[in-house]
Amino acid sequence: MKSKKASTFILTNSLIIGIFLLGTDNLVIGPLVNQISKDINSSPNNVTLGITLYSLAYGFFALFLAPISDIYGRKIIIVISSLFFGITCFGISMFHDNTSFLLFRFLSGVAAAVLGPNLWAYVNEIFEKGKRELVTSWMMSAFNLATVLGVPIGLFVSGIFGWSDMFIIIGILSIVISLLFGRYGEKNTSSNTTFTFRTHFANIKGAFKLNWKLSLSILFASAAYLMVYPCINLWLDKKGGWTISEQTVVFFVIGLTGFIGNIISGFVLQKSSPSKISRIFWVMQSCIIIILFLTTYLIGNAYLFIGLTAIWTFLTGVGNTAFITNVASRAGNIRGSVMALNNSSIFLGFTLGSFLGGEIWGLTENIGFNLLLAIASSLFAVYFLFIKEKKISLSSEMVNEKGA
Template identity: 25%
Template sequence: MKQNNTYKIKDILLVIGLFLVVFVIGADSFIISPLLPAIEKDYVITTAQAALSVTIYALCYAVGSPFFGPLGDRFNKRKLLIVGLLVFLVGSLVCAQATNIVVFYIGRAVAGIGAAVTMPNIWATVGGYFTDKKLNTVMGITMSALSLSIAVGVPMGTLLSQLSNWHMAFWGSILLTLLAFVVLLLVVPNLTGNQKELKYLASFQTLIKSKKALLSLSVNLVWMFGFYLIYTFLGTFLNQNFHFNTAQTGNIFIAYGLSNFIASFCGGQLLSKIGAMKDVILNGFLSIIFILGLVISQNHLWGIIIFLILLALAQGLGVTALTTYIVGVVPDKRSTVMSFNSSFLYLGLTFGSLIGAILYSKVGFTGLGIISAMALGVAIYQTMRLKR
């Protein structure tokens, strides 16, 4: 980050722009969970069929990211962000007007591809523009937009759905995407890639040869699988166990989102003090404890809210630390590395939502919670190996 006043203003505007883009895509990603019961009812489908919309979005994101990631190491990241956001906008438009579940699936797929182009280049832009402690701080602030999207974007979407129907949540997302697009055009600088030619194989080989990169990416995969295994079905559980409507379910997500936002926003300070790996290990252990707390207190609403808030704090701190570590593993291939990071993250989401949909009717919230805790235990073990 530059040290004169002019550049400080530009840097602040850049962070605001990136924050807004992450917020918009995050809101669209997370809003599905509280809307699942309404989607089931509207299309007259099962929970598993409704949850498939989460899986399709995540799968398109996960498969698309490795193909789009190396583009950022070769071409202008600003232009890629613009293209990605436009594709994402088209997907949201399809979802907003979908009259049947198949069209809705298609919209989620297109939105997933748009997110796959956009998000890796967001993290690569942060990693390429900021350094040292400022990188830790800015990464935490930017990632906190995902949390704020849960705290503000998701309840906003559920409120809109209550006023009319769940389609209104996507119309709200479209308006925010247009706003983010305008800001993006104004504040994001031209950051050209450091490669003269686009060589997918060479970029992938560099990543494969880095044991640290592969192991840290696998931590992200298992971590996200464990988390989304239980998070995806939180809205369904609240609806079934407490007979909550969409708006009431959205209010629970406010508590989670605000807590996660605070942890992510301030996570850079803790990260600078204790280091990334210790941060991940500590908050991984705490996440296990809090997930088991959710299981134990599942019939008591206040117990669920308390443990959900604690889980949000641990997740915000842990995931920020992990992402900050990964962005610096292979500095000259940041876009490629972060595209695989996004891919592994959404593969975790894909497997979590898919396997959760299969198991939920069989093992219930308790079973999903236990499996989730076990997965995070594996992620902690992998992190300890990485630390050594």
């Protein structure tokens, strides 16, 4: 019993730290652009391309590589992808030229695309109901905590030792997680351990059939947030009177409210269904964005804007945790494929939102237009969330049938 408790404790913390590392690795490049570009003799634009390559690699390869775990099992895929992720981080830190940086950044996105969805899928297979919702909320909190603490810690470490040491630390921790999963991870049984393209693409097709509406919903919800979030500091700069340290506090507060929302959602989900909670909070998010737009135009007070944005982030924290719990709980034997589609949709939403938000701001320098775009995107998210689901029978070609 003691050994079982110890294994559960180690696995729980490995899942949480793994998600925190993915969140930090995804976000830490932004504040280090100037430092990295000088060190690798490149332009800031080329370093920024590394962010885009990472997101595109995650969005594309999550859909086609992560579902392999439905055939081979979650444990072995997590061990391999976490190890590969650590190696790519070492590559980023060791080879200081533009081509190597972009190559390893792309490969890091590929590794994260496999690791991330399978960490989420794994939770729903080894934890019972009640504990499962709590661990999911802790993992969502860890991802949000990366925005609150991960980036500041990264900047602190890079300021003392250099930016490359930040990736060495991420790489070491990722390899440790790989070893811990190899030692303590529970092997989920798969009835078909022979890979065939027919089985693999049947699983992906099944994920689309089961979850395409929810995938579009999370895509538009993710896009809505990224249409506004990156432009907040630009808007504060334009208003004037906001120092860098004050803006840092603003983003800390905004990130902290999302973290609190994730924590609270774990307890809320023990009393109500994730489907119901996600619908309620999706609608509330749309309402708060509309209020944010109206008050920005009618009042234009920066403190009110920050307060309402913090509420939006809190609602996102609760709603997203409920959404992911709902998606994972309905996935059955193709959970890896379903979570891969979900994660792919999130990162494609991030890419779409940041691109459109940046373009709109560049054309108008008016955050009101970004908010209008976010309102439209959030309403699409609500629409797809409320479309009535049809019950489907999953194809016999999928992983749960031998000889596929």
